[in-house]
Structures are given as structure tokens and as C-alpha cells.
Amino acid sequence: MKWRRIIRYTSCHAWTQSGLCASYRRLAGKRRRNPNHENTRRGAGLVQRVYLLRCAGFGMGCMPLALVMHSQQAPHWLIACMVVACLTWPHLAYQSAKSGPSLVLREHRNILVDAALGGLIVTMIHFSPIATVVILLMFAMDAMATGGCRLFFMELGATAIGLLCGLAIFGPTHSFADDRLIGVVWLPILIAYPLLLAKVVYDSTIVLDERSRELREMSERDSLTGLLNRATLSNRLETTLAWARQAHRRVVVLFIDLDHFKTINDVLGHHVGDRLLVRVADRLQRCVDPSDTIARYGGDEFVIFTTSEAQGVDRALPQSALAAIAEPMQIAGHELFVGASVGISVFPCDGTDADTLISAADLAMYSAKSRCRNGYATFLPNMRTVADARLDMFTRLRSAFRAGQIYLHYQPQVDMRSGEIVGVEALARWHDTQHGEISPAMFIPVAEACGLISALGEWVLETACTQAMAWRQMGLAPLRVSINLSPLQLQRDEFITTVQQVLRRTHMPPSMLELEVTESAFMNDPKTAVRLLAEFRKWGIAIAIDDFGVGYSSLNQLRTLPIDRIKIDRTFIAHIGEHDDGAIARAIVMLADTLGLAVIAEGVESIEQQNFLLTIGCFQAQGFLYSKPVQPDEIQQMVRTGARIGNPIERAR
Structure with a gap:
């Protein structure tokens, strides 16, 4: 099973690096511009589907109900009122639901009104057996399909209220004799309405599945560039390392940091900086193989890892990335020239897990940045020793300053x-309790x-x-x-x-x-x-x-x-x-x-x-x-x- 997951991951991953990023950026951009877009679209879709279902149900039931009431010698004005109510209520409910901010809650309220009307109609037709079963069953299915058990039980209560009101208006009379012709008229409704309801539920399921996929993509990808985000990068790298460990393959990790990006942000504004990051992300995608993985690690930092066995890939890939980034960019009327510093680490010699490899590449990147910028450096073991010593000095210097050891x-x-x-x-001088006199140059x-x-x-x-x-x-x-x-x-x-x-x-x-x-x-x-x-x-x-x-x-x-x-x-x-x-x-x-x-x-x-x-x-x-x-x-x-x-x-x- 483990090998199957790995093979499935590597085969599905190849097509996700370019086109998906572009389409995702468009989707994410729309979401950023309107944070309530998702909830509004979901509610509007539900209201439209319930509106169509309500129109079909009341429309198909209008004629059989009129025939039942006519057979029971009901007054013509009462039959007319029932027909008008069946034909107008779906439209009134739709207008009511879409006019407020909480679309779903308003639609649930309308379904409870449906149930109350159903109870009232049942007493109006004096509990005619077939009609009563069809009406109560239709509204019960609506409530269960739309709001689950909670709305179903609320619908039962609304139906009971409608029955009580109907009994108070029309009395407790009942009629158990149905005309056979009227029973035949109810038959298409018994067949068509459940099928229509099933279609609506199916459409809702498809929409929910699509939305779940979009939300999963949003959780896995950076909202600006469409690249994988940091959390997904770590998971993908760990999966790749598990495969490489079994296959005895190398994994090369590149940590890329743009040079002087802060200056561009400060001088030209963050909107130009964001467009620059998107442009850099597109260029980096073009210089890697489809099987390679690229992610935005944060800010102006990117990470690429590859399992390619091509000779010199740990030199060719950073050179290709640097060359792609170095090309001039025209953004908002400005011609921008950007460099980058790249750090390289290799599995298994520089680390055996994702965090260690990324950390090693990060240290190598800082080495490249301190030397000349716009270049690359390979991780060396002494880099970690120097970084650990520097971190230790951070801590000791702060403690020494608070303790008055600086003079x-x-x-x-x-x-x-x-x-x-x-x-x-x-x-300034510093006498450290552990290491003695420490030079100001340090x-x-x-x-x-x-x-x-x-x-x-x-x-x-x-x-x-x-x-x-x-x-x-x-x-x-x-x-x-x-x-x-x-x-x-x-x-x-x-x-x-x-x-x-x-x-x-x-x-x-x-x-x-x-x-x-x-x-x-x-x-x-x-x-x-x-x-x-x-x-x-x-x-x-x-x-x-x-x-x-x-x-x-x-x-x-x-x-x-x-x-x-x-x-x-x-x-x-x-x-x-x-x-x-x-x-x-x-x-x-x-x-x-x-x-x-x-x-x-x-x-x-x-x-x-x-x-x-x-x-x-x-x-x-x-x-x-x-x-x-x-x-x-x-x-x-x-x-x-x-x-x-x-x-x-x-x-x-």
C-alpha cells in the first residue's frame, strides 16, 4: 500500500505545476477580493435548487388537490384560494430567501412554512388518504434532504401547527373515499417528485465535492503565486524522501531567496512586489522539470526539490534558476532587475528528513548571500556549527547586556x-563568563x-x-x-x-x-x-x-x-x-x-x-x-x- 501511494503521488503530481497554478491564482484572487463570496455562492445555489423543487412540487400537486376538493364539493372560492397559494408561494419564498444576507437560514424558514401549509392543506381536503400521504411525504423528504434530521424534526412540528390551525378552521371532518381517477393523477407525482428530489440532491453533492476540492487546493497552495505552500511542501518532501530511501536515490533541495526584495517593496509598493513574486514563480516553473516540486516557502523565499539523476543537476538547476530570475522584468512601468541567492542541500548526506534538509539549504543560502549575492552555495557541515554558535551568542549577548557585563x-x-x-x-567590551573577552568584531x-x-x-x-x-x-x-x-x-x-x-x-x-x-x-x-x-x-x-x-x-x-x-x-x-x-x-x-x-x-x-x-x-x-x-x-x-x-x-x- 505504501508503494501504491507513492506511485499515485508521483504520477498525479507531474501535471499540477503550471496550469493548475495559473487557474488557482485566478480563483484565489477572486476570493481575496470578496471574502464572503464562498458563503454567498453556496447559499444562492441552495436557494435556486429548492426554488425549482418547490415550483415542481406545488405545480404538480395543484391539479390533483383541486380535483380532490371538487369531489368533496368544496366551495369554488376555496379551491381558487388553494390554487393561487400553490402557484404564488414558491415565488414569494424565493424572493424572501434571496433578499437577506443569511440565505440558508431564510430557506430553512421557508421549508417550515411549506410544512405548515402542508398541514393546513391536509385538513382542507379532510385527510384524503392518498393526498395526505403524498403531501406529508413530499415535505418530509424536502426537510431531510435540505437540512438533515434537525430540520426534519422541526418540519414535523411545523406540520403539526398547520394541522391544528386547519382543524380549527375546517373542523375535524375526514374523507377516506378517494376517486380512482384522482388516485391515478397522483401516481405521476409519486414517481416524478422523488426522482426530481434525487436529481437535486445529486447536483448538490457534485457541487459540494467540487467545493471541497477547491478548499483542499486553497489549503495546499499559496494564495498569491499558486505554488505549493510551506506545509504542503514539507508533506510532499517527506513522501519523496520515503520513496528515495527505498529506491536509494538522491534528492536535491534548493532554497532560493531574492536579493534586495525589501527595497522594491519599500520604494515601489507592495503591489509591485506581489506582481514581481508572481513573475518569479512563473519563471521558476518554466526552468524545472514536470517531476520537480516547487513551493513558495514564505515572503520572497522559494524551495525546489528534484529527484533527477541527471549529472550535475545540483549545479545546473540553481544556475538555470538564477538565469531565469536575472532576466529584466517590466512591472507597472518599471524595468526591474532582480538577483537571488541559492542554497543547496542533498539527501541523504545533508539530512534525512524534510526539516533538516530545508534548514541545511537555508544555511547554505545565507552563506551565498554573505559572499557575493546572486550566486549559490552548497551546504557544508561547518555551516551548522557556525549557525549554532551564532545562536548561542545571540542568547549570551542578550543575557550579558541585561546583567551589565558590557562595559x-x-x-x-x-x-x-x-x-x-x-x-x-x-x-564597547564584553567579558563572557564562559569564553572570556569577546572581540567587538564578533x-x-x-x-x-x-x-x-x-x-x-x-x-x-x-x-x-x-x-x-x-x-x-x-x-x-x-x-x-x-x-x-x-x-x-x-x-x-x-x-x-x-x-x-x-x-x-x-x-x-x-x-x-x-x-x-x-x-x-x-x-x-x-x-x-x-x-x-x-x-x-x-x-x-x-x-x-x-x-x-x-x-x-x-x-x-x-x-x-x-x-x-x-x-x-x-x-x-x-x-x-x-x-x-x-x-x-x-x-x-x-x-x-x-x-x-x-x-x-x-x-x-x-x-x-x-x-x-x-x-x-x-x-x-x-x-x-x-x-x-x-x-x-x-x-x-x-x-x-x-x-x-x-x-x-x-x-x-
């Missing part, structure tokens, strides 16, 4: 001509990734400003304090309010504060970053570009940025005096002088580096030649004693 050290910034301390840079990216950078950055800002004011209250000369900003902080408009509040609480003069930003801060959202930094400069806060030269700033961009100082990166200083002639450092100093900007070098560790910087016109520096980052009381001691640190130019001569 600040300060590195002096020195005038190399005199050795005088002219400022300090505040640097935990700052983690703080950015886990959303802790805003709280951490605000704490660093307030702690450094508080310390600067404490030094000033001790009688020390004012020291400029430099604080590093994350690019993420400059993407938040509320950061302006944060800085204002910190300066107000600490009573820190803006002129004593310098904010350092890297060149990457101007890449993601340059307008917001420039606007925030320009606002800070209006207050008197100095702005410096940190690690200058390792980013991608153009000279034109540098000329327009609201900055006061350039910080030469240590990579352009480290080998001066060895095999580096310092040409880049010299060019940066000349550029800063041309633009009227101050300049400072970081990472100065030798006398040769200091002397070279002095000769090219760079007079301020920081580095281990002068002091490593130290605790606040050591800075206090250095400034209080007026110590000249490093090798001032007077002594160098």
Missing part, C-alpha cells in the same frame, strides 16, 4: 607633535542581527557622555568623546530624539561629542543617513568617517557628506616602513586638506609610522604606540598628570 574602555587620541591627549574613543554584528544594536548603542552613548561629564566635574580639561554608530542606527528617525534625550540627561555639550560612521552607513539608505548627520552637525556635534578608504565612497559623495573629519583605516598604516610607501595614506591626507577636513590615523604602532604621518601632515592618531583601550580611571590619571604619551615630535628629533 566601556577608552583609547586616547593624541596630538603626535606634543603627545597631548586631545580626545578619546569609547569602545559581538557587534551579532547585536545588529538580533535587534539589540539600538539598545546597546543608546547605552554606549549615555555611558560615554556621563563619563565625559564626570571627568569635567573632576576639573579635567574637556575631552572630545568619539562614539561609533552602527549603520542601522542611522536608518531610524527616532535616533535623533535618542541623542537629544541623552545630551539633555547628561548635560553634555554637543561640541564635546563626535559620532563616527563607516562608509557603509551611506549605502543602504543614504538620504536618511545624510539628513540625520546634518541635523547633528547643526547642534555642534562633530561627524567623522571611520575606516575611510575600505568602503565605496565616491569623491563626489564625500564632497557632499556632512562630515568634519576623516579617519585613516589601520590597513593603510600597518605596513608603512616595511614594504608600503604610504601612497594611499598620503593621498587621503591630501584629499582631506583639499576638502577642508581634519584627519586622524588609527592603528599607529611604531615610531616609523608616526614620523611618516607627521611628514605628510597628519598630526593626530591613536594606536598601541600611545595606549591600548583602558579603563576610565587610567584616562583620568593620564590627563590629570599631564602625561605626554607616545614619542612626541620634539623627542623624535
